[in-house]
Amino acid sequence: MITSFHPPQRTLMGPGPSDVHPRVLSAMARPTIGHLDPAFIGMMDEIKQLLQYALRTENPLTMPVSAPGSAGMEACFVNLVEPGDKVIVCQNGVFGGRMKENVERFGGEALMVQDAWGTPVSVDKVRELMQQHDDIKALAFVHAETSTGVCSDAQALCRLARDYGCLTIVDAVTSLAGVELEVDQWGIDALYSGTQKCLSAPPGISPVTFSEAALEKVSKRESRIPSWFLDKKLVMGYWGGGQKRAYHHTAPVNALYGLHESLVMLQEEGIENAWQRHAMHHEALKAGLETLGLKFTVAADARLPQLNSVQVPEGVDEAKVRSLLLQNYSLEIGAGLGDLAGKVWRIGLMGSSCTRRHVMLCIDALENTLGEMGVELPSGAAAAAAATYAAQEQ
Numbered sequence: 001m002i003t004s005f006h007p008p009q010r011t012l013m014g015p016g017p018s019d020v021h022p023r024v025l026s027a028m029a030r031p032t033i034g035h036l037d038p039a040f041i042g043m044m045d046e047i048k049q050l051l052q053y054a055l056r057t058e059n060p061l062t063m064p065v066s067a068p069g070s071a072g073m074e075a076c077f078v079n080l081v082e083p084g085d086k087v088i089v090c091q092n093g094v095f096g097g098r099m100k101e102n103v104e105r106f107g108g109e110a111l112m113v114q115d116a117w118g119t120p121v122s123v124d125k126v127r128e129l130m131q132q133h134d135d136i137k138a139l140a141f142v143h144a145e146t147s148t149g150v151c152s153d154a155q156a157l158c159r160l161a162r163d164y165g166c167l168t169i170v171d172a173v174t175s176l177a178g179v180e181l182e183v184d185q186w187g188i189d190a191l192y193s194g195t196q197k198c199l200s201a202p203p204g205i206s207p208v209t210f211s212e213a214a215l216e217k218v219s220k221r222e223s224r225i226p227s228w229f230l231d232k233k234l235v236m237g238y239w240g241g242g243q244k245r246a247y248h249h250t251a252p253v254n255a256l257y258g259l260h261e262s263l264v265m266l267q268e269e270g271i272e273n274a275w276q277r278h279a280m281h282h283e284a285l286k287a288g289l290e291t292l293g294l295k296f297t298v299a300a301d302a303r304l305p306q307l308n309s310v311q312v313p314e315g316v317d318e319a320k321v322r323s324l325l326l327q328n329y330s331l332e333i334g335a336g337l338g339d340l341a342g343k344v345w346r347i348g349l350m351g352s353s354c355t356r357r358h359v360m361l362c363i364d365a366l367e368n369t370l371g372e373m374g375v376e377l378p379s380g381a382a383a384a385a386a387a388t389y390a391a392q393e394q
């Protein structure tokens with residue numbers, strides 16, 4: 001007979017999901033109530049407010065899509081791209097490629113700006129393309145490329161889009177709560193994120209926000225939005241303000257309790273403090289990894305603190321290392337994706353997985369594992385990380 005499933009206790013330091021805090025897990029175990037219960041509607045309003053806080057926006061259309069980050073992405077593109085629309089899509093990793101796919105599937109024309117994996121989106125290349133075309137409808141880019149660990153200059157890209165009168169569609173799945181992200185100040189028009197990265201909430205929900213300009217584009221569409229579930233005008237009948245909520249779909253009630261709790265925790269910490277925490281633990285992890293002789297994929301000025309991509313040393317079986325880490329330390333780190341498959345490890349320091357305990361465990365486990373596999377290593381990695389902490393405390 002099949003019995004209950006009890007997952008192993010892991011420490012999650014990959015590209016997401018990250019460790020979910022016990023407070024969030026226990027919130028999810030509270031009683032399920034109706035998705036139109038007045039108490040639930042009150043909590044939905046709080047989630048919207050808390051998301052506005054986390055995203056630094058006053059956009060009324062700020063809400064979680066009841067599906068993973070990939071669905072948040074589709075929600076942005078399916079509402080904003082009409083057949084024939086020209087959209088500049090920046091690609092410097094896996095996720096930009098998915099944006100292209102979205103634009104094309106909804107009948108748009110994707111004008112690609114390609115940059116090498118591990119480097120940020122080139123603002124100059126985007127500007128050149130904008131100068132060549134006077135009918136660009138939107139600029140789409142990934143703020144934090146989880147496949148490589150690179151952060152692009154979202155502020156500069158949004159300013160450029162403003163100057164040329166086009167909308168911006170931003171993937172902030174990994175950036176939200178890990179690095180500075182300013183929806184209103186930077187003038188982002190449509191943004192999607194995820195819950196399982198730096199928010200450390202359960203996977204399967206995608207916060208999105210639309211500016212007034214984005215909503216105007218939606219209302220002026222000539223063609224019907226080709227998705228029923230993701231049609232923002234319909235979803236807002238349920239997520240919009242006021243008491244008269246209409247049934248649209250059954251919200252993932254308990255998962256939303258979890259998101260609510262994780263956002264409450266973020267508010268308690270303060271969003272700026274969360275950015276600061278990610279930067280601080282990244283410095284310690286970096287000191288330890290570099291002492292082990294591991295080299296970062298991304299140049300120092302474009303590195304994401306929450307996603308550390310390091311080169312696998314010559315001759316080392318990278319999959320074996322990950323499997324030993326899982327077996328012996330119950331520690332998960334990420335493999336390379338796409339062009340970087342087999343070449344890098346991706347070490348996440350996201351949300352609840354961004355603590356001193358995580359950093360020290362990871363360095364210790366990597367040092368021992370590589371040592372046992374016969375890789376010659378300089379000593380002192382843990383001491384280097386600890387010294388970074390000591391220096392930061394002064």
Ligand SMILES: *Cc1c(COP(=O)(O)O)cnc(C)c1O
Nearest residue numbers: 068069070095144146173174194
């Ligand atoms: C994880 C991720 C996604 C996809 O999110 P899912 O929840 O897995 O659908 C999209 N973009 C980026 C940058 C990501 O890191």
